[in-house]
Amino acid sequence: MRVPVPPEEEAEAEASMQSTRPFSVLTQMSAVPTHAPEAVATDTPASKRPKKEWQIPKLLFKCKDVTHPGAVIYFAHSNTAALLRDAVVGVLESLYTYDTVPNTQRSVTLVLRDMDGIAYTTSSDLDVDHKEIHVSLRYLSTLSPTIAASEILGVIRHEMVHCFQYNAHNTCPGGLIEGIADWVRLQAGFTPPHWRRGGKRWDDGYQNTAYFLEWLEQRFGKGIVARVNGLLGKGKYKVGMWEEVCSGCGVEALWEEYRKLYGIGGP
Ligand SMILES: [Zn+2]
Known part of the structure; x- marks a missing residue:
């Protein structure tokens, strides 16, 4: 995805394939387990064992122009809650186990706004534990109905990786x-x-x-x-x-x- 470097200091630079700017991704020395392994009796049937679940950060959404043609396409093809939750779970399942997942991200906000480029991920003004995924309404407005759903899912899945990697x-x-x-x-x-x-x-x-x-x-x-x-x-x-x-x-x-x-x- 080629986008201009956003103004935010920690914004991920995707303007070039060989960007030298720092990425707003995790820098911890070691990951903190989200869930301590629970003691499970070995004779307990699998169906009765406590089910582990990924810890999902608070998920938020902002659309800066609901009448923008890109917003109209987004809302016609997306279920925001499911899309964001599935993106978090998909990323965590791809890159971590229950015992290695970092427990540092407190929120992820999807922001749809009119801007150049496609998308980028940055930390919020609060601190690095609050991430923001900015997606261009202008770009969304160019998507054909046949690819819109998959492209929106794909762009956000890509950006969600940057929140956790x-x-x-x-x-x-x-x-x-x-x-x-x-x-x-x-x-x-x-x-x-x-x-x-x-x-x-x-x-x-x-x-x-x-x-x-x-x-x-x-x-x-x-x-x-x-x-x-x-x-x-x-x-x-x-x-x-x-x-x-x-x-x-x-x-x-x-x-x-x-x-x-x-x-x-x-x-
Ligand atoms: Zn990227």
Whole structure:
């Protein structure tokens, strides 16, 4: 999603694929479990065991112009409460377990307003535990009825990742941050019709990195991206972390294997 850099200091910059601006994502050294594991007798039938649930932050919504053509399209194709709740749960299920999920986000506000670009995520004026997802009404007004529902879900799922993902204290390559966000969107099935495998590098970002991450999970098993995100919550970014999660294989060699397999990018 190409959008201009928003004015807010911590706003995620998505104007370029290789943004150098910091991302407003989590920087904690360690995640705090939301739910302590509960003692469960092993002879208790699964159906009788207490059900764990993700802790959902307060979800809020603001539409700055309800008569805007983009707002009309949004309201015709969206159920805001379900959309936001499902986005939180989808992101947490993709990147965390009940025992690793950070319990720091207190609220997420979806703001629809007339602006350039598509969307961005930022922290509120209060503090970093209150996130705001801003989506452009102007962009929403361009959506055709056939893709509007999926595109709205996909854009918000992508942005919701930025509310919860780690960024290795702002040392994570921006392309990986964006790639993880689009990978979660890809897993959810909200894939825009124009998305294709491609890219010159593994960290080109967005769907290029997302498809590469998807392939890594096919090659090494589910949970690779969640483990990468976990390592990004433990300190600064290190290229060696890929070997840690990919059975000793380096990310550059894996990209070579991937691009040859699909005949994309490279020299
Ligand atoms: Zn993004």
